[in-house]
Amino acid sequence: MAELQNINEYNEIDWYNKFTKSALYAKLVKEYDVLWFDKHSSMASSGTPRQAFADPDPKTFFSATIFYYLEALIDGSTEVVYDIGCGWNIFKKYYPNIIGIGAETPGTPTYYADIHDYVDKIYVDGHQEFFDCFFSINALHFRPIGEIKQIVLECVSMLKPGGTAFITFNSQILVSRENEQNKIKLFNNASPGAQASVDPFIRQQLYDIDVEWNIVDIDLSVPADGVDGNIRLMFTRKH
Numbered sequence: 001m002a003e004l005q006n007i008n009e010y011n012e013i014d015w016y017n018k019f020t021k022s023a024l025y026a027k028l029v030k031e032y033d034v035l036w037f038d039k040h041s042s043m044a045s046s047g048t049p050r051q052a053f054a055d056p057d058p059k060t061f062f063s064a065t066i067f068y069y070l071e072a073l074i075d076g077s078t079e080v081v082y083d084i085g086c087g088w089n090i091f092k093k094y095y096p097n098i099i100g101i102g103a104e105t106p107g108t109p110t111y112y113a114d115i116h117d118y119v120d121k122i123y124v125d126g127h128q129e130f131f132d133c134f135f136s137i138n139a140l141h142f143r144p145i146g147e148i149k150q151i152v153l154e155c156v157s158m159l160k161p162g163g164t165a166f167i168t169f170n171s172q173i174l175v176s177r178e179n180e181q182n183k184i185k186l187f188n189n190a191s192p193g194a195q196a197s198v199d200p201f202i203r204q205q206l207y208d209i210d211v212e213w214n215i216v217d218i219d220l221s222v223p224a225d226g227v228d229g230n231i232r233l234m235f236t237r238k239h
Contacts, residue, residue: 001200001204001207002204002207002208002216003091003200003204003207004202004203004204004206004207004213004216005203005216006216006217006218006219007213007215007216008072008214008215008216008217009066009140009216009219010037010039010068010069010217010232011072012037012038012065012161013055015037015062015064015065015068016037018048019037019064019067019068021073022069022208023109023141024067024094024186025064025131027094027101028062028070028094028171031060031062032054032060032061032062033059033060033061034037034059034060034061034062035061035062035063035064035120036061036062036065037064037065037131038063039219039222040219040221040222040225040228040230041053041063041225041226041227041228043058045199046202047187050062050063050087050088050090050227051087051088051090054090059091061177063227063228065228066137066227067142069121069135069166069215069217069232069234070091070095070135070166072080072093072166072214072215072234073099073133073135073164073166073234074097074133077097077119077133078097079097079132079151080097080098080132080133080169081097081098081099081132081134081135081167082099082100082101082131082133082135083100083101083134083135083136083137083168084097084101084115084119084134084135084136084137085101085102085103085119085136085137085140086098086100086101086102086112086113086141087112087137087139088112089102089103089112089113089114092114094163098141099115100113101113101114101115101116101117101218102115102116102117102120103116103117103119104116106208109228111152119136119140122203124154124157124158127158128157128158128160129157129158129159129160129161130158130159130160130167131159131160131163132156132159132160132162132163132164133163133164133165134158134159134163134165134166134168135167135199136167136226137167137168137228137229138163138168138169138170138173138226138227138229140155140167140169141168141169141170141173141174141231142173142177143174143177143227144171144174144177144178144179144182145171145174145175145178145183145198145201145202146178146182146186148169148174148202148206149206149209151169152167152209152233152235153209155167156209156211156235156237159195159236159237160237161234161238162164162237162238163236163237163238163239164214164217164236165233165235165237166185166232166233166235166236167232167233167235168228168229168231168233169196169229169230170223170224170226170229170230170231171198171199171202171220171223171230171231172194172223172224172230173176174223175192175198186201187201187223193222194220195220198220199218202218203218205231208234209239210238211235211236211237212233212235212237212238213233213234213235214236215232215233215234216232216234217231217232217233218230218231218232
């Protein structure tokens with residue numbers, strides 16, 4: 001079967017050489033003790049892991065990797081950019097045109113969003129062709145792996161024609177949400193290998209989605225990247 005190939009995937013050396021010359025990098029190094037450029041982190045996905053990295057004393061850590069994708073999506077844009085599942089909503093600090101959407105309970109210590117909402121079928125149906133630009137980092141993957149194509153199609157449907165989105169998932173989360181019977185049906189195995197089975201399945205599922213792919217960066221060599229995901233997709237809805 002045909003498979004979607006990686007396009008404009010992250011290159012640590014290239015991004016380091018470019019980003020370290022930027023004004024944003026100069027700001028970040030003043031705020032954090034350590035900026036890492038590794039493609040993946042090993043932190044498990046729970047709560048707001050980016051904040052968990054940045055808060056510990058005495059060292060604070062932050063990923064410069066994610067800005068490779070966000071700069072491609074946001075840099076220079078005057079449009080409102082929505083962060084769906086914004087968690088700590090930290091990116092608003094660096095891109096003031098961001099509006100964070102979060103499902104945490106307003107008024108609690110874990111609520112940092114600008115808008116309280118939760119993405120489900122009702123939300124998707126009510127936001128058809130709504131966004132010019134949005135991103136969602138590890139917030140929409142709490143569904144079975146067999147639904148990955150549907151998840152991406154739902155994201156496409158919420159974009160206006162010509163709009164662009166960046167979304168990330170963790171393959172391990174998606175697989176864990178699939179029941180054993182379906183895993184056997186999809187992979188002939190209740191415990192499918194990430195690179196041998198899950199990777200080609202994802203690429204086959206996404207291959208015929210009719211969008212302009214800006215970035216396809218699928219790398220399951222790390223089973224779960226709780227900060228930035230191991231499936232990273234940026235696409236523009238066609239007019």
